[in-house]
Every structure is written in structure tokens, then in C-alpha cells.
Amino acid sequence: MLEQIKKANDIKEIAPEDYQELAAEIRSFLIEKISKTGGHLASNLGVVELTMAMHLTFTLPEDKIIWDVGHQSYTHKLLTGRTAGFDELRCFGGLSGFPKPGESECDAFGTGHSSTSISAGLGYVRAREIKGEDYQVISVIGDGSLTGGMAYEALNNASQVKSNFIIVLNDNHMSISENVGGISKYLNRLRSAELYHGLKKGVEETLEYIPGVGKPMIRQLKKAKNSLKQLVIPGMLFEDMGITYLGPVAGHDVEKLCKTFREARRIKGPVLVHVLTEKGRGYEPAIAMPDKFHGVGPFDIETGESLSPATKDSYTDVFGKVLTDIAMKDETVVAITAAMADGTGLKRFASKFPKRFFDVGIAEEHAVTFAAGLACAGMKPVFAVYSSFLQRGFDQLIHDVALQKLPVVFAVDRGGLVGNDGDTHQGIFDLSYLSMIPNMTVMSPKHKWELADMLRFAFKLQGPVAIRYPRGSAFDAFEEYREEIALGKSEWIYREEEVAIISVGHMFSEAVLAYKKLKEAGRKVSLINARFVKPLDTQMIEEVAKTHSIIYTVEENVKIGGFGSQVADYAEEHSLPVKVCPFALPDDYVEQGNVEVLREVLGLNGSAIAEKIEKDLKG
Ligand SMILES: Cc1ncc(C[n+]2csc(CCOP(=O)(O)OP(=O)(O)O)c2C)c(N)n1
Ligand SMILES: CC(=O)[C@@H](O)[C@H](O)COP(=O)(O)O
Ligand SMILES: [Mg+2]
Numbered sequence: 139m140l141e142q143i144k145k146a147n148d149i150k151e152i153a154p155e156d157y158q159e160l161a162a163e164i165r166s167f168l169i170e171k172i173s174k175t176g177g178h179l180a181s182n183l184g185v186v187e188l189t190m191a192m193h194l195t196f197t198l199p200e201d202k203i204i205w206d207v208g209h210q211s212y213t214h215k216l217l218t219g220r221t222a223g224f225d226e227l228r229c230f231g232g233l234s235g236f237p238k239p240g241e242s243e244c245d246a247f248g249t250g251h252s253s254t255s256i257s258a259g260l261g262y263v264r265a266r267e268i269k270g271e272d273y274q275v276i277s278v279i280g281d282g283s284l285t286g287g288m289a290y291e292a293l294n295n296a297s298q299v300k301s302n303f304i305i306v307l308n309d310n311h312m313s314i315s316e317n318v319g320g321i322s323k324y325l326n327r328l329r330s331a332e333l334y335h336g337l338k339k340g341v342e343e344t345l346e347y348i349p350g351v352g353k354p355m356i357r358q359l360k361k362a363k364n365s366l367k368q369l370v371i372p373g374m375l376f377e378d379m380g381i382t383y384l385g386p387v388a389g390h391d392v393e394k395l396c397k398t399f400r401e402a403r404r405i406k407g408p409v410l411v412h413v414l415t416e417k418g419r420g421y422e423p424a425i426a427m428p429d430k431f432h433g434v435g436p437f438d439i440e441t442g443e444s445l446s447p448a449t450k451d452s453y454t455d456v457f458g459k460v461l462t463d464i465a466m467k468d469e470t471v472v473a474i475t476a477a478m479a480d481g482t483g484l485k486r487f488a489s490k491f492p493k494r495f496f497d498v499g500i501a502e503e504h505a506v507t508f509a510a511g512l513a514c515a516g517m518k519p520v521f522a523v524y525s526s527f528l529q530r531g532f533d534q535l536i537h538d539v540a541l542q543k544l545p546v547v548f549a550v551d552r553g554g555l556v557g558n559d560g561d562t563h564q565g566i567f568d569l570s571y572l573s574m575i576p577n578m579t580v581m582s583p584k585h586k587w588e589l590a591d592m593l594r595f596a597f598k599l600q601g602p603v604a605i606r607y608p609r610g611s612a613f614d615a616f617e618e619y620r621e622e623i624a625l626g627k628s629e630w631i632y633r634e635e636e637v638a639i640i641s642v643g644h645m646f647s648e649a650v651l652a653y654k655k656l657k658e659a660g661r662k663v664s665l666i667n668a669r670f671v672k673p674l675d676t677q678m679i680e681e682v683a684k685t686h687s688i689i690y691t692v693e694e695n696v697k698i699g700g701f702g703s704q705v706a707d708y709a710e711e712h713s714l715p716v717k718v719c720p721f722a723l724p725d726d727y728v729e730q731g732n733v734e735v736l737r738e739v740l741g742l743n744g745s746a747i748a749e750k751i752e753k754d755l756k757g
Contacts, residue, residue: 140216143217146198146199149190149217164186164213165186169421171225173436174225174436176434176436177228177235177433178210179421179431180428181310181417182211184210187390188278188306188415191395191396192276192278193214196274196276196399199242199243200273202262202276204262204277205255206278206280207280209250211236211237214237215242220233230729230736236250246258249562251526253285253287255283256279256292257291259296259303260292262275263275263303266301274302277303277306280307280308281308281313281325282314282317285317285318285319300406301407302404302409303408306410307325307385310414310416314478315429315477315479315480328412381407381408383409384398385398390416452612453583457549458483460594461549469494470516471519471520472494472512472517472519473522474496476497476521478524479495482524483551502528503531503533506521506531506539507538507539509539510546518545520548520549521547521548521549523550524552525606526564540575545601550606550607551607553569553608554566554643554644554645554695555728555737556608560728561728561729569582569695569700569701579604579625579670579673581605581606582643582644582671584616584619584629584641585613591622591623599625606671607643607644608643609733626675628666628675629669630665631665632653632665634663634664637690637751637755638665639663639666639689639691640668640692640705641668642668642671642691645692646667648737648742648743649744650665656748656752661751666678671701674708683714683715683716686716687716688754689705689709689716689719690747691705694742696722696725697722706720721742721750724740728740
């Protein structure tokens with residue numbers, strides 16, 4: 139049946155009695171394809187019927203469906219003519235795992251980061267009003283994404299709208315891990331309709347304690363049950379804001395969903411449709427472990443076991459283990475995650491020190507300022523966060539942490555290229571945006587032992603500090619190079635003359651490859667591990683300039699504002715007799731693909747670096 143759907147709106151030719159079968163076909167297709175390519179399985183399995191119902195009710199591309207995060211947009215891709223692309227899902231040059239307007243006119247808004255859908259949808263609504271156009275706008279946000287601050291700013295703003303704006307709340311009571319916080323609790327109560335029953339029970343229990351009066355009053359209240367019920371209409375929070383609430387609706391019943399959407403479409407003003415879905419639906423391992431199957435690599439369909447080669451220690455693991463060790467000896471150490479406990483390696487810390495662990499939801503801005511408050515009150519907070527998500531907390535870094543010189547440790551994971559998630563998730567701006575902030579210290583380790591040493595060092599500093607490291611296996615050669623960390627001091631690995639290569643963090647492994655190739659070609663090369671991007675080791679730069687004619691810097695960060703640019707600026711400002719050539723990323727976004735492939739394409743691997751240096755030297 140899926141074969142009959144070749145383009146947007148073809149689903150409307152499917153008979154209602156076949157909806158269930160189509161949903162089953164879509165699920166089998168997704169499980170089979172994702173088991174080979176990897177991808178966001180559990181979230182996609184949960185929204186099959188919801189997506190079908192939206193595509194049955196609305197007309198694409200005229201109507202605009204805006205997905206929050208967009209990791210759940212696979213069925214939408216299938217229903218808009220992109221079935222063939224799934225063999226290359228998330229591969230270099232292949233189908234994106236997120237909505238991309240450049241990929242299809244049915245993708246109304248590009249996403250990857252959370253909690254943007256209501257703002258973007260509202261933008262469409264206001265533009266439609268001004269231009270006098272006539273189309274439907276539907277923003278689809280998950281319960282996890284509804285923990286993000288932007289969503290509330292947008293809801294607050296949306297409540298003023300007089301024309302139709304549909305917000306679909308896809309509630310599967312999961313973020314990547316268990317969802318957290320007050321809104322999540324509120325949704326739970328709506329879901330189980332406990333709001334009404336719970337309040338009634340609470341009132342009864344309280345009244346019972348009033349001698350002589352309580353019991354008759356309960357009898358009276360029971361008679362007035364209906365009016366009491368009206369006091370606690372589900373969705374009152376949204377209704378009070380001026381947003382019509384419809385639901386909760388069973389999210390795996392296509393016809394019921396279509397009926398609700400038809401109703402929602404008729405309402406003037408903003409309307410929130412609360413849809414209940416099951417994350418991982420249709421695949422037992424994903425239902426049992428929705429967090430593990432949120433984002434997966436290739437796996438065995440029968441068992442659900444991963445087929446990815448076993449990884450060595452990742453930087454994330456090392457961070458988690460060393461942090462736990464540090465926290466054993468220091469009770470003031472506390473850890474914060476913005477809904478990424480597993481991804482940032484904080485699970486171990488959380489189970490050892492539950493009272494010192496805080497999952498704040500998808501709320502990076504809040505997390506940074508929350509850490510600032512903790513630091514003011516004498517704690518030693520570490521915020522473990524993905525590089526691209528910390529972009530959300532930029533003002534908070536400057537205004538709340540660094541300006542006050544507060545001792546907050548930022549464990550910046552997924553620094554550099556992350557691979558298959560693509561442009562939205564590459565951590566390639568952090569060295570620039572962190573090192574431009576006064577009072578910040580910015581470090582990056584060359585191998586797993588150095589990450590441990592840097593983390594211990596960071597907790598001793600009296601100001602804000604970021605340690606930046608990448609996704610995946612940690613480099614575990616050069617163990618003997620563990621000179622004690624000193625503020626703003628780099629590390630000489632090989633000292634010669636002619637050419638100096640200074641590498642930042644994990645690019646050390648590529649720099650070593652380049653070094654070896656150049657040595658084989660008979661060149662005299664020095665190799666230096668920068669360790670600090672800020673403060674810059676100006677003494678080392680001066681020293682290198684005396685004995686080398688050219689410095690090559692190597693970093694997985696955009697060139698603008700990066701380490702190499704800073705070294706070049708310093709050399710120029712001080713008229714040093716040395717040329718500085720940065721190997722860095724261009725002023726552009728980097729698409730999806732395997733990291734090795736991307737480095738090759740970008741000329742940022744050992745071979746490409748050696749080749750370019752050799753070419754320069756030959757003139
Ligand atoms: C700003 C930002 N922080 C963190 C993430 C990582 N992230 C991706 S999906 C997700 C959970 C979203 O939960 P929900 O919206 O309920 O969707 P579900 O996966 O349950 O379908 C998180 C934390 C992100 N994409 N963007
Ligand atoms: C959609 C999203 O933002 C996350 O699920 C992200 O894909 C996780 O990335 P890692 O696989 O690097 O943890
Ligand atoms: Mg969810």
C-alpha cells in the first residue's frame with residue numbers, strides 16, 4: 139500500500155478500512171530501514187497514525203506542518219514521496235533525518251533543535267493574516283520539547299492570535315529519558331483524567347476531618363458533582379491562557395484523530411490538540427526501552443541488539459566516570475543536564491548522587507543561569523551539554539556566569555563534527571563563541587587521560603571554564619604525555635624546527651598522522667598540543683616564531699574566531715616573523731555524514747593536512 143503513495147496527498151486515495159494496514163506497513167518499513175542505517179526509531183514509530191491523520195486532513199504543501207525537533211518526521215517523509223531515500227538516510231549526500239525545506243516543499247521549516255515549532259508556526263500565522271492568505275498552520279510539539287522555554291514564550295504570544303492556529307501536543311510521556319518537571323506532571327494528570335478525581339478525593343479527605351460538618355458537606359458536594367467537574371476542565375492551563383484545548387485524543391486511532399483535526403480547523407484562534415501516543419509502538423524492544431531506541435545505530439531486528447562495533451571508552455564515558463570520582467571526595471560538586479543524562483554520561487553520577495543531580499528538561503538557557511545560582515551559593519556545578527545545544531545559553535554564559543566570574547564547569551560534549559545528525563548538530567562554533575567571552579577558560583583534551591586531568595583542574599579554578607571534547611571513542615595513544623596541566627600552557631610533543639603544527643583537542647590524532655607523513659618525507663616538524671584555546675599560550679607562540687618559519691594550526695571549529703585565527707592575530711599584532719596557516723572549517727554549515735568522510739571532504743584529516751603542508755613547502 140505504501141507503494142501507492144508516491145507524492146503528497148496520495149494518502150487521501152487510501153480507504154479508511156485500510157488505514158491500519160498502511161500504518162503496519164509504515165512501521166515495518168521504518169524498522170527495516172533504520173535497523174540498517176540507524177536513526178530516531180522510537181519517536182517515529184509513535185507518530186505513524188498521527189502523521190497519517192494530519193496528511194489525510196490537511197493539504198500539502200499549501201498547509202504547513204511544522205515539526206518540533208523534527209526527529210519524528212520520517213512518516214511525513216514517506217507520505218511526501220521520499221520513500222526511496224531511506225536507504226541513504228542520514229548518510230553523506232542522502233536523505234536528512236530532519237525536515238529540510240531544501241529537500242521537499244512539504245517541509246515548511248528546518249529543525250533539529252527543540253521547542254521552535256510554536257514560534258515558527260506563529261510566524262506563518264501572522265504572515266498569512268498580513269498577506270490575506272488562506273492555509274492551515276499546524277505545529278507539532280512533543281511533551282519533552284514542551285519543557286523548553288521558547289515554547290512558553292511562543293504560547294504566551296500565540297494566545298493573542300484571532301485566526302486559526304493548531305498546536306498538536308504529541309504526548310508520549312517521554313523525552314529521550316523519562317520526561318521531567320511540572321508540565322510533565324500536569325500532562326500526566328490530564329492523561330489519566332486524575333485531575334478531576336484527584337481533586338475530588340483531596341477535598342473529601344480534608345472535609346472528613348471537620349467534625350459534624352464534614353460528612354454532610356461531602357454528601358452535598360457529591361450531588362453537585364457536575365458543577366465541581368466544571369471547575370477542573372482538562373486543559374484549564376491552556377484554556378486560561380486563551381488557547382482552546384481539545385483532548386486528550388487516542389493517538390493511534392486515525393479516524394478519531396481526523397475528526398478532532400476537522401474540529402480544530404474550525405476554531406478561531408489558537409487550539410491545542412492533546413494527542414496521546416506510545417513511543418516505540420509496534421516494536422517490542424523500543425516499547426520496553428524507548429530511551430535506548432530514541433536514536434540508534436544499526437541493530438538486529440529479532441533481538442534489538444546493536445550491530446555497531448563495540449566502542450572503546452568514549453570521551454563521554456571518561457567524563458562520567460571521572461566526575462563521579464571527583465564528586466565522591468567533594469560534596470559540593472553538583473551536575474546538571476538539559477534532558478541529556480544518558481548522552482552526556484551523567485547517568486552514573488545521577489544514580490550515585492541523586493540529590494546532587496538535576497535534569498532541568500530541554501532548558502539550556504535556564505541550566506546555565508541555574509548553575510550560576512548554584513555557584514553563587516557555594517556549590518561547584520558542572521553543566522554537561524552538547525556543544526550545539528549550548529548555543530542556546532549564549533547570553534546566559536556572558537551575562538550570568540562569566541561577567542560575575544562564577545566557577546561553573548561546562549563539560550561541552552559533541553564538540554566538532556558529530557556526523558549523521560548533520561548541520562543542526564555539528565559542534566563547530568563553540569571554540570569561537572566560548573573564547574570570545576571575557577573571563578572564560580577554554581580547554582580541549584588530546585586524549586582520554588587529558589580529559590580526566592582537565593576535569594580535575596577545572597574544579598580547582600576560581601572562574602568559568604569549558605572543556606570541549608567530541609562524540610565517540612576517545613584517543614588512547616600517547617598515554618605517557620601527561621605533563622601536569624597549568625593554566626594557559628600548551629604541551630610540546632616533538633620539538634624541531636622549520637614547520638610547527640599546533641593542534642586543538644581531539645584533532646591531535648589527525649595532527650599526529652600528518653606529522654608522521656611529513657617526517658617520512660624528510661621534513662623537520664614540531665608538534666604541539668594547544669590544550670588551552672583561552673588563555674592563549676603566547677609564550678609558546680613567541681618561542682615557536684623564533685625557530686620556525688610557518689605555524690599550522692589544526693582545529694575542528696570554524697576558522698572565524700577559532701584558535702588559528704587567534705594565533706594569527708597575535709602573530710600579526712606582535713609582528714612575529716612567522717606565517718600562520720589555520721586548518722579549520724569554512725564559514726559555512728557542515729552537512730551530515732560519517733565524520734571520516736566529512737573530514738576528507740573538508741580537507742581536515744591527517745593525509746590532507748600533510749599534503750597541503752608539503753605543497754606549501756615545495757612552494
Ligand atoms: C535545544 C535542544 N536540546 C536537546 C535536544 C536533544 N533532544 C532531541 S529529541 C529530545 C527529546 C524530545 O522529546 P519529545 O519532544 O517529547 O519527543 P519524543 O522523542 O518523545 O517524540 C531531546 C532532548 C535538542 N534536539 N535540542
Ligand atoms: C534529535 C536529537 O537532538 C538527539 O536525539 C540527537 O540526535 C542525539 O545525538 P547523539 O546520538 O549524539 O546522542
Ligand atoms: Mg515525548
